[in-house]
């Protein structure tokens with residue numbers, strides 16, 4: 195995972211009395227670790243009496259049942275934690291048992307080591323699942339037959355993998371490069387480099403390429419990496435430290451997430467909702483992942499406010515408010531994932547037409563996504579309308595041209611007829 199997040203749609207702020215995040219400004223960059231530690235600090239300072247934080251625990255199973263005489267629905271989450279992981283405070287009201295499992299050793303596939311794993315169950319009448327693109331909670335909701343919840347997964351037609359490398363600009367070069375801008379080097383070779391700034395100083399270079407790229411697979415030594423940079427990104431070579439060349443060669447390829455969205459509801463029963471990548475996973479090109487996750491939180495807060503914190507009503511309201519946007523974000527992003535014809539071409543066309551007729555054609559997709567006044571569903575509808583207008587416009591221009599051509603031909607044949615008669 196990268197350590198810097200591009201925010202294409204805004205930044206977080208506190209809203210009302212809740213520790214919610216909302217989206218309100220145009221773009222920016224956040225260090226991922228900084229964001230996590232900031233949220234953790236907020237939790238510790240303000241909500242320690244209400245929240246316990248456990249690190250290194252994995253939810254391995256979820257199910258739902260009625261509890262007590264009132265028959266209130268509770269979500270039961272089974273967690274596992276390997277020994278050595280820490281917890282900032284003990285979980286109250288949970289059932290804990292210690293079991294032992296055998297885990298494969300990372301150094302050799304044939305050897306194995308036994309590690310103690312603690313397993314326990316947490317029960318709650320309100321669960322917010324934010325466990326990302328590989329969400330266990332989502333998997334449990336998907337397999338349950340008592341909800342219309344489902345997940346649409348798009349086949350990846352444009353698979354891209356990446357490796358990262360830190361870039362330290364020498365002082366004499368750093369002054370000519372603003373530290374808060376991200377750079378992108380696009381080459382005809384099919385290997386591209388994105389450089390994301392960090393508050394700490396170094397940029398994070400993200401090299402993107404197709405899986406199995408022979409030039410990347412052939413990297414074995416620091417010299418190989420230097421030669422690759424020399425050939426494709428010579429301007430960036432002064433920022434690469436010697437020590438990172440070999441590390442880059444040794445790194446495995448990392449995969450970008452594939453497109454998927456959940457719907458038509460984003461909740462289960464009366465107790466459980468999903469937010470973030472668990473309901474809308476997109477590739478990170480447009481910096482929408484974190485922003486849209488923040489928006490989910492803001493929408494959930496709105497739903498809780500509207501329903502006076504009635505969990506059952508709030509989760510249903512949240513689905514009503516957010517499911518269409520989750521779908522629209524993914525469908526829109528997926529439609530752009532193809533190169534010139536699906537992304538650059540429409541971007542240029544939309545920009546030109548918007549400039550010519552701003553009241554008729556909406557801004558290009560990137561500018562539209564950055565406009566937090568529009569929901570993703572509204573942007574999707576506007577873009578459909580734009581496309582329909584563009585097709586209509588092209589058809590009208592085509593008809594006019596055809597008529598002009600026919601008229602010219604008619605005129606030409608008349609003239610030729612007269613000349614022949616003379």
Ligand SMILES: Cc1cc2nc3c(=O)[nH]c(=O)nc-3n(C[C@H](O)[C@H](O)[C@H](O)COP(=O)(O)OP(=O)(O)OC[C@H]3O[C@@H](n4cnc5c(N)ncnc54)[C@H](O)[C@@H]3O)c2cc1C
Nearest residue numbers: 196199200252253325326330470471478481482483484485
């Ligand atoms: C290479 C890359 C670059 C990206 N760049 C950007 C960017 O520049 N800008 C941007 O906006 N977005 C970017 N994204 C997307 C962004 O990281 C995600 O959209 C965002 O982190 C989603 O937040 P989340 O909380 O839903 O999921 P995550 O951030 O993935 O968090 C999920 C958390 O749940 C934990 N978890 C997972 N499974 C379990 C389980 N079973 N039990 C317990 N815990 C579990 C994980 O350990 C993790 O801590 C990028 C993604 C990638 C892969």
